[in-house]
Amino acid sequence: MHGPRTFTCGALRPEHIGREVVLKGWVDTRRDLGGVIFVDLRDRYGLTQVVFMQETNAAAFAKADGLRSEFVISVRGVVDSRAPETVNPKLGTGRVEVRVTDLLILNPSEPVPFPISAHEEKRQNTAEETRLKYRYLDLRRPELQQNLVLRSKLYQATRRYFDTQDFVEIETPVLMKSTPEGARDYLVPSRVHPGRFYALPQSPQTYKQICMVAGLDRYFQIVKCFRDEDLRADRQPEFTQIDVEMTFATEEAIYGLIEGLMAAIYREVKGVEIPVPFPRMSYDEAVTRFGSDKPDLRFGLEIRDLSSVFHESGFRVFDQVTAQGGAVVAIVVPGEGDRGRGAMDRLDKEVVRKRIGAGGLVYFKLPSDGSETYSSVKSDVLPTAVVDRAIEACGASKGDLVLLLAGPRPKVHLQMGTLRLVMAEELGLIPQGADGPWEFLWVTEFPLVEYDEDEKRWVAMHHPFTSPREADLAAMFDDPGAVRARAYDLVLNGSEIGGGSIRIHRAEIQRQMFNLLGIEPDEAQRRFGFLLDAFKFGAPPHGGIALGLDRIAMILAGASSLRDVIAFPKTQSAVEPMVQSPDEVDARQLKELHIALALPPEKA
């Protein structure tokens, strides 16, 4: 009866004063002063104060008396100015208000289970469980809406960019086939083929390579991927990748392409110019200097190797480690030289031993008042002269704390990398929020394979289609661990946001790779025969990358969990609390699929 809305709730300005308007939205806040009722009307675009006066419009006023939070209403009224003392500078629309002439209640609302308001002061941190159960209410909150809008802009920027670069967006099947290696698959039973299963893609890897063989040249896709593994704050079982593949690609071509993409995304989504090209670092250097294959470059605390200082120093624990080719590594923590004994003991016990799993922590404290250095190891066991040399070698000075770990490499570096992150977090060195800084990094020259101690075999570090470096081909037989792959990761602020490689395009090398991974020829043929066959028909060299769109969105939004940039995320136990999935199905459905349940007795 009011017709369409003439403005959104974020639109009205003084220039609209005097106009008759229709607004529709949700009742955010109702302030009843007796003879006058103010309502903050909310939609995705903002808040507008609408006014009901008993004096001037008794009918609308009487109706407004019944309004409650989250009622959906339509108001017709006239835009009016607000007296200078009643202007609300917090609202974009705060210089005007709408004097309501007619009110329609489009739908009432029961009291909501948690506050939704656009007023920051009214919000509180509702338990995520409750928020997810009523996700439609949670998503009414402006910050989540902003995250989803940001995410949408991310899609659009990505598509525009690849379109200008002459890429073709190609959809690959969601129902594909299970592959060995990698994460657990989500399986989908086939009704038509009893006993057979589709698998949901962990990534469209093989399909996009086939597209290259097909000569499609430049492929991209914004695509859902599925991995049935345990969740984390930055890991959901279904997630979205920006998947890319190029014919005749070199590492340099990929780096340049993706740097252009990230620059376009930052420009269009955040209005920020990020410097390109991104710095690069080999895997070995990343592990040696930062104890991680995804170093966070936003703070220092670099790892120093003090092995030479402690070699044959007389301190038995360190002597043994260095004699066996291990390392003694240190980080210098500025400003912590006065830490108390209790805090250090807790660090040793809770963090170093329990969480990191290292043998123990050695530390030197250099008090800020310049007094004598304190070593956690007594001087009759670790000579003072050695301590002084170590401090000199790592460049520590007054007021610093030096933390040392010893052990085999590269394990000790990775342990120190964890300790580095713990200290950085404890000291507040890690910037929070959505305003940067943005430290991009290419990590290059990954090992092709790593040895799995549990399974007693080599496993692909990236995936089985990653090309070894030409120069390392010979070593695939006699020293697989030394072979470097043509693989790379894109790291942003200590988070892996993408990874890719130049692929194997020759059937013979692909066969060698399967052989190294212990995949028998007949299994390789069964699982990947189509790819091996395809390689026989003029497969061009090619390579690509996949970027984690959810993680990029999370970093752009300054969110601390993926759940805040996904409309309907799953909990840590992979449940979606609103629809309650996963769920049981009818016996009839199972029968049709020729599936019988064999549940563990306690769950049956």
Add this chain to the structure above:
RNA sequence: GGUCCGGUAGUUCAGUUGGUUAGAAUGCCGCCCUGUCACGGCGGAGGUCGCGAGUUCGAGUCUCGUCCGGACCGCCA
């Protein structure tokens, strides 16, 4: 599979060495209020203390188990 944190009105939380009737804020309901903007004032209703055992004269509080949520390790090519 493991470690740690949490679960108390609708919501966010407090709850002492185990001790009478489990509190606050907010929301909700009622009344009052014509310029508020998280309006304000007065009054009221609202609780299987996640669930189940155990210890005890007595358990929100202690013990064990279990479920749910979260952080992390394992896992995630």
